[in-house]
Amino acid sequence: xxxxxxxxxxxxxERTGLAVSAIRYxxxxxxxxxxxNAGGQRRxxxxxxxxxxxxxxxxxxxFTLPEIREQLSSLPGNRTPTKADWARLxxxxxxxxxxxxATLEKLRDDLDGCIGCGCLSLxxxxxxxxxxxxxxxxxxxxxxxxxxxxx
Amino acid sequence: xxxxxxxxxxxxxERTGLAVSAIRYxxxxxxxxxxxNAGGQRRxxxxxxxxxxxxxxxxxxxFTLPEIREQLSSLPGNRTPTKADWARLxxxxxxxxxxxxATLEKLRDDLDGCIGCGCLSLxxxxxxxxxxxxxxxxxxxxxxxxxxxxx
DNA sequence: GTAATTTCTAAACCTAACTTGAGCTCAAGC
DNA sequence: GCTTGAGCTCAAGTTAGGTTTAGAAATTAC
Numbered sequence: 001x002x003x004x005x006x007x008x009x010x011x012x013x014e015r016t017g018l019a020v021s022a023i024r025y026x027x028x029x030x031x032x033x034x035x036x037n038a039g040g041q042r043r044x045x046x047x048x049x050x051x052x053x054x055x056x057x058x059x060x061x062x063f064t065l066p067e068i069r070e071q072l073s074s075l076p077g078n079r080t081p082t083k084a085d086w087a088r089l090x091x092x093x094x095x096x097x098x099x100x101x102a103t104l105e106k107l108r109d110d111l112d113g114c115i116g117c118g119c120l121s122l123x124x125x126x127x128x129x130x131x132x133x134x135x136x137x138x139x140x141x142x143x144x145x146x147x148x149x150x151x
Numbered sequence: 152x153x154x155x156x157x158x159x160x161x162x163x164x165e166r167t168g169l170a171v172s173a174i175r176y177x178x179x180x181x182x183x184x185x186x187x188n189a190g191g192q193r194r195x196x197x198x199x200x201x202x203x204x205x206x207x208x209x210x211x212x213x214f215t216l217p218e219i220r221e222q223l224s225s226l227p228g229n230r231t232p233t234k235a236d237w238a239r240l241x242x243x244x245x246x247x248x249x250x251x252x253a254t255l256e257k258l259r260d261d262l263d264g265c266i267g268c269g270c271l272s273l274x275x276x277x278x279x280x281x282x283x284x285x286x287x288x289x290x291x292x293x294x295x296x297x298x299x300x301x302x
Numbered sequence: 303g304t305a306a307t308t309t310c311t312a313a314a315c316c317t318a319a320c321t322t323g324a325g326c327t328c329a330a331g332c
Numbered sequence: 333g334c335t336t337g338a339g340c341t342c343a344a345g346t347t348a349g350g351t352t353t354a355g356a357a358a359t360t361a362c
Contacts, residue, residue, distance in 0.1 A: 008339085025320055111212075159309080
């Protein structure tokens with residue numbers, strides 16, 4: 001049931017599909033700030049449903065909880081996102097996603113090149129040099145798949 | 152240096168760029184099977200460099216260590232992948248990657264639709280229903296961003 | 303023949319995002 | 333007034349993929 005003033009954690013869980021424990025965890029991470037009733041139980045704003053929905057969607061786009069907290073706290077008065085906020089924030093989502101897709105597409109291209117060129121005999125492998133592990137220690141090209149320049 | 156018969160773990164680490172601790176961890180996960188010398192130290196085959204390279208590349212494509220172990224153990228005699236094996240395995244990599252890209256592109260399309268249609272006032276949100284969390288409990292559509300059918 | 307480096311094992315620790323459990327209190331129904 | 337269910341806190345467990353630490357033994361370098 002929906003209490004007339006202040007939502008219980010169980011109701012919020014039911015409405016969002018999140019586990020009660022997850023909501024408590026999000027509070028501990030600073031994503032929500034419920035108040036307490038006389039008995040010490042958490043009471044939430046109706047807008048917190050929207051806030052939690054935003055959290056869930058942002059997670060799908062690959063943001064971490066600290067990043068999501070940043071996004072939420074960047075809103076005036078730490079408010080729950082409005083439609084206008086959403087339009088602006090979703091721009092960032094778009095960029096984040098585009099970057100991830102681009103990374104994977106580059107990996108796919110490298111894979112195609114690697115199949116074609118017979119990577120196993122190459123002294124340096126595009127598959128390894130491409131992507132996030134690259135330029136980790138500035139140690140020059142890595143010799144993969146058992147080959148080395150002197151072999 | 153490269154010992155003339157049997158590679159030390161440190162040499163393997165140097166050649167692959169992996170940490171010594173990581174190589175030991177991979178052994179514990181069943182990805183490698185070094186033998187021991189008289190003093191009890193691990194000694195590796197030269198082909199294990201190639202084997203580790205395969206592991207690193209497969210990880211970039213999003214496979215877990217148990218999955219990679221499966222792939223390696225599917226090879227006749229649990230051998231290190233040859234060029235022919237590589238051509239076959241890379242097909243699986245390609246499919247894996249294509250699927251991941253497709254998921255993200257669907258998410259991007261849903262996002263674009265959501266910005267345009269004013270998701271905040273929709274009773275059900277494509278952004279939430281799309282993707283991996285969907286169909287988790289068969290509980291029907293989730294009502295996101297604070298809206299419900301009776302509101 | 304030392305000294306320095308590497309390697310060994312086992313267990314503990316790490317991050318992220320939660321879940322689970324124990325033991326207790328609060329609220330609601332009859 | 334009793335029972336049941338929901339909620340509370342705090343600590344520990346979970347998964348993945350490792351890293352760190354400690355103390356001892358092996359190996360290499362000079």
